[in-house]
Amino acid sequence: MAEAHQAVAFQFTITPDGIDLQLSHQALRQVYLSGLRSWKKRVTRLKNNVITGVYPASPSSWLFVVIAILATMYTRSDPSMGLIAKIQEHLPSFKNVLKKLPYQTAPCRTVVSAVLFSTLLWFSLIFTMRLCLKQLLSYHGWMFEQHGKVSNTTKIWAMVRIFSGRQPLLYSYQGSLPNLPVPAVKDTVKRYLESARPLMSDSEYERMTTLAKEFESSLGNRLQWYLKLKAMWASNYVSDWWEEYVYLRGRGPLMVNSNYYGMDFLYVTPTPIQAARAGNTLHACLLYRRKLNREEIKPVILNVPLCAAQCERIFNTTRIPGEETDSLIHWQDSEYVAVFHRGRYFRLWLYHAGRMLSPREIEQQIQRIMDDPSPPVPGEAKLAALTAGDRIPWAQARKEFFSSGVNKRSLDCIEKAAFFVALDDDEQGMRGDDPAGNLDRYAKSLLHGKCYDRWFDKSFTVVVYKNGKNGLNAEHSWADGPIMAHVWEYVMTTDSFQLGYTEEGHCKGDVASSLPPPTRLTWDIPAECQERIERSLTVAQALADDVDFHVLPIQEFGKGAIKKCKISPDAYIQIALQLAYYRNRGTFSLTYEASMTRLFREGRTETVRSCTSESCAFIRALEGGESKEVCRRLFRTASEKHQQLYRMAMTGGGIDRHLFCLYLVSKYLGEESPFLKEVLSETWRLSTSQTPLQQVELFDFVNHPEYTTCGGGFGPVADDGYGVSYIIVGENMINLHISCKHSCPQTDSHKFGADIKKALEDLLELLSPEKPDPSKAEQNHSKKSKKDL
Template structure:
């Protein structure tokens, strides 16, 4: 009760002598300082709105325009061509006939005209910037062969972007995602499935596509073009709603993904200390997001900005369940995190008197939680399983039992928290006598844990293990992996290189011993909820037990050696995955590679269909035992690589296949019409789902002096029951880390076997491309026609 009394700012009692008023100055001081912090943030947001609202100009440029107009007026010249006089005639002060009034009206007229001219110039600059950002031909030019048009474009873009931008400065200048022509999309689709279909199957699919284009397709396309004119992005809202929020299956494994700690290094073995630095680094990142101090992420040699809209819902965000659809709830700010440990939930305030607690103070609070001996209340320890199971039962339980009273207050604390933290009782990482097996267990732990010790609805949850290892589990609907990867890179670098630890592994800084204890969240879990918790846990546990994870670092070579061959590292890996899958399953499959569309406003992802005519021709030539000279097979590989790069570029520039077809399908559902073609296309399984985790902030890591600080990247569960999920991260010049997932219930898949096939495929391709081809140089001229014939 002592903490409750301290929280009261004032008390009063009525006595015969009157009212006895008692004030708690300490509590009032806390309220005052919190209010000051809140107003500072409001002022900062207002200032940022002005700065980004006038970008690429600056607020001070208004004064320059005013001075310039006044100077020309002083020289007896009217730059407004009579507009200033017209403005002066409509001012109320013009009816007072005094000399001072005339000077005042002239000055006001000049200010009004200057402001209008300034705003017009801003709109013109922004329009020019938008036109420049709509140019994407640079992406299709060969490396080292830049056209004069692109050179001029880069110069103009740098000129307009010379001012230091805020995080969201480019948002209104980014172009809208274009709607491809329906004929082009259907043509590209048929080309993508050609290597997967027999001649009769392809003929039937071509007939379906042609019938769709001639009848229903153009009608749906008109609606889609109308939406593209009206909406900021014609894909993103439907993608978020129908792919993520309307899904009723568990988020765990099916949707959420994970990120890992350093591969070789654990900065400290002290669990509470690692939590202190990690939480501090995350909150420092949130401060940069709120103040828009983060540099906009850019592409192509730090010239082209990418959309930053996904950063807005990074913190203080929860996906709340519904019977038909979930809802993403975002709060403007939160001064606490929620911590889970041994079945108990704690609210930890990370601000006091308007200041962020030091890492040492957060460590101190974490240690208090670790030392707390109190047991969990009935039904509390496995309550998180509700977020791991099916969505409908969780929505029903939430509405019936968590909409009022202490349960609502405790649930609100979790959902409004900046993020969720789990102090795990296990030890993880590449350690002991079985480092490879431990990496696999580490991945499974981050992907699903015990199915109840994570809060899978939060935008992301941080896991701190007993031995100091860390990781995260992220919900997918609010953003894609590159956004979370950017956050995690900053967190790891800040933790290890900026905040650091003392020699005995503790956080740096001093501790205010008067900090209040972390608040234990209180629950009243009735038997009906406990029964549903058990049911949800059973569903989640069966899902978790079925996941086969395999994580391995590929150390034979990396992007350095691949680039020396003048080949895209991503194309090299994707073709290697095609070869590995062919060897593993004896055929080819529809392959998904995630590509971003953040060159456009509110862009998210597009699919690169990596299984192409060119890649299958290369694999067959290499595997079918035909006696072919090395130069011919190398030529087939280079054709496949060029084709893959072109597919990736088209996806990035809005000329992809799958998002367009998906939106056409949504329109057909709204209109209540059936399309056999769209129904079949959208039901095709992605048996090989792949994604590259980009390394975006290498300047934060000094790999030259600290080569052990290599990130493992992250991974996700398999998309198809009989397929593989493959995530990879290209780290430095000499390593590629892979995360492979599949399901034990499918006898045709095995993550470890496929991982071995990936390693062998990459090695075999390198051996082929590095082979001495001098003896076959004379046949180089004949190689290209033969290669095209094989396609």
């Protein structure tokens, strides 16, 4: 009760002698400090908006321009060519009101006019620089040039560094990024037919060609007109529709079907104490959020900057269910997290007295939650199953049972939290007598847990296990995997390399004695709602039980050996996946590889159709017993084709997003297109994605190879297909995450994993330079000596 009294800033009592006013100075101080922190954030946000708004110039450059103009005028020359005099003529006069102010004197009016001219000149220079920068960022020819051969156009393009300014903030480039271009219909149709050829018989291909030509010559041009109109108006003609129709309008479960996961270090658990690991992990998340709010995170630059718009919704974001479509809600700030432990929900404040809690303080608060003996109320323990099941029942239950009273207040607390935290009673990781099997169970646990111990609607859930292992589960609609991977790289390395632990395994630092304990959230869940929770849990449990998962760390070789063969590592792995699938299923499959379009403003992803005529020709030759020389030549052709497709996808020349948007326009217009309908109904039986390692400088794979990130994965996209996620770690390791469904007799994640490993090894053997035979070398030397004699 003492904490409850301290939470009230003032109390008053009406007595016969008047009003007795009692002030709590401690509570008022907390209110003051919290408000001070909020105002500091506003000031920082305003300052960053100014800096970003004038980028690539700086606010201080305005003073330089003003001084330069005034200095030029002092030499009795007019740099404005009469404009300053014109401005002076039109300055308002206040002779009757401000007679005595120096503003009315001629020299002062001249100075004011010069400052106004300098400001206009400064804005003009900024506009010109940003226009030049945007034009430079629109050039992508450098991606298609061969290594060592640089064209004159690309040399001129290198001027991008001149216009890029110094020390950019996270969002400095946003206003200069180009818009995603709309490809020509004929180009998209041509590329589609090219991608479909190896997967169709002659008769099927001829029929699809006819449908495509009909679409191109008739309805396609009309749909394209509307799409170009949208591209002129919107920042990105794809992203808003992609977010709504691919993610938010999906009525099936988010769990497994949409959400993805990220894993901890593969071989190292920094501390076995669950509360301590949670303390450092949560504190590292707060450090990242503070850098994000201050825009101190460096923009990701791949010769040119990538769009950072997706970073805005990492924290304080929740997906709200609806009967027809969901919505994403983002709050500017949140000072607490929602914590789940043994069926109970808690609110854990992460700030006290206007400051961030230390890792040791968070550890203490987490331990208080774990020591709380109170049981969950009826319906509370499995409440989160509503977020794991179908969306319509959850939307209906939310409206009926959580729209008022104590349930609404507790649900608001979860949805407005910075993120969600799950404290698991299980132990996970690559451990024990069955490390491979335990690693698979660890991945499945992060993907779906018990189906009621993750809040799948939150932007992300941090999971901390009993033995100190951790991980995360992330919702997909607000951003793509690389955004969350960037956060998790920072959190893992900050936890281990910067924050650290004591010899006993606890977090470092001191603890304030006045910290109020975490608040238990209260619920009043009626029996009818409990029945709906159980129905959602049944749906989610069936989905989770059907997932077959396998995590495959390959330590025998990695990027280093592949690059010695002068092959793109991504092309190498993609062709290996094609070879493995062919050996596994005896046929080729339409293949989805995720590529990003963040070279453009608000860009998200595009599809690389990795199964090509070139890769199929190589695989048939290899499996048909062709010579090494023929197979190598065909492999390099397939690799170059894959790289070309990847570059096209990155630079706005992809196929699938354009066709997707054309299909939506046709639906809006009430038009039917047999071609678009058939294309959009194709099944991706092999869905793949690379998790990029973006902050290599945070890791030290040479001196600390045990601190190896394992990456993350996702569930299968098709009921009879595979989902494959992979991460290239350092020079000597590749981690793969393979998923499929037990219910399909043709799929087996472990068998497919073995096929992938064998394919990777076979390709390396094929492409590696042959070592000279010592006996043949000696014979050649002997022949050469005789010839010389």
